Amino acid sequence: MYSQFVDTGSDRVLSSEELEGLERAFQERIDDEITIEPRDWMPEKYRETLVRQISQHAHSEIVGMLPEGNWITRAPNLRRKLILLAKVQDEAGHGLYLYSAAETLGVSREELIDALHAGKAKYSSIFNYPTPTWADIGCIGWLVDGAAIVNQIPLCRCSYGPYARAMVRVCKEESFHQRQGYEIMLDLCRGTDEQRRMAQDAFNRWWWPCLMMFGPADGASVHSQQSMAWKIKRHTNDDLRQRFIDQTVPQAEHLGLSIPDPDLKWNEEQGHYDYGEIDWNEFWQVLKGNGPCNRERLEARRNAYEDGAWVREAARVHAEKRARREREAA
């Protein structure tokens, strides 16, 4: 989801009986729900998969600040502005918790950021959509953060300790994000006709991309099965997507919004909502870099990084100079 497609490097999932030596002992620990810590032995593919997933997740938090950052100076009042600032600042924090978790796997922050800026690392497709109105900010909090919560709660039990602990921290902060978004939507939906139209228009634009956040159906995918065997992942993409739809539809109905899916209907027998076909072509296009804002997002990140380079360099040189002087004086 925030990491929508993670290659595990596996062709087939082996059970612990088929494995030998260290690999087998490792899988048995996982099967026994024993958390893996940074200095424990782990298969190289497990480590690489985690680096890929955690860094995609971190990049998503950081790039995810851009669509909302667009509205900080335009928030309709001071209360909303303070809330949005705090929310976006939390997302920066989430990115940093996650980079720090990835670094425990022996990669440097710089490598990870370079990979993002070179277009080699992925981030969630959802942040490549524009935020032309204030209702988009409501939709992001309510739906995008709502989807993130559905995805992140099971990650709190991920087999890799530093990732799981970062997720616990993140989850504690997410529910404010979702509620502030829903409150924006409530205000608009209780407002004038024009405000209600704005809310419906934004909802129409975000609904399908939010369903795509969970990634394509992966029940049959070897990468998904491997991630589940390693207990990095606990549910299939379709299961999480269904959970999100089931909890979100009543919230939309409460707002008086109509869901932009003619096939959406309650299935009494299944106890779930049925929903229409997702346009996976759009998803792959956005993931490949052809979404409405991909270029703009990457450019904004690169510029921020490059424009700040002299500050990082100056702080480092200053710190080294001071340390040298202290040594000489001693």
Add this chain to the structure above:
Amino acid sequence: MKEWPLWEVFIRSKHGLAHKHVGSIHAADATMAVENARDVYTRRNEGASIWVVRSENIVSSAPGDKEILFDPSDDKVYRHPTFYEVPDEIENM
């Protein structure tokens, strides 16, 4: 360009509790490490005090030494109060 060094962050959440490891942070020097740790790890009153230490200065036991280090205490049940018999009529012990 050389990266800022990595620091491990420990937060005391309340007076009376010990500092607990929460994650790491990059900073050019110790002062900045405390400031960055404040911004990243204590946005909601999670902190009453912060420790930062350069990650490279942490010395830890090796996972492979787990048995050598910790198994010897496994068979010393007499270190626990439940090992001892206390007659039912004895109170406050």
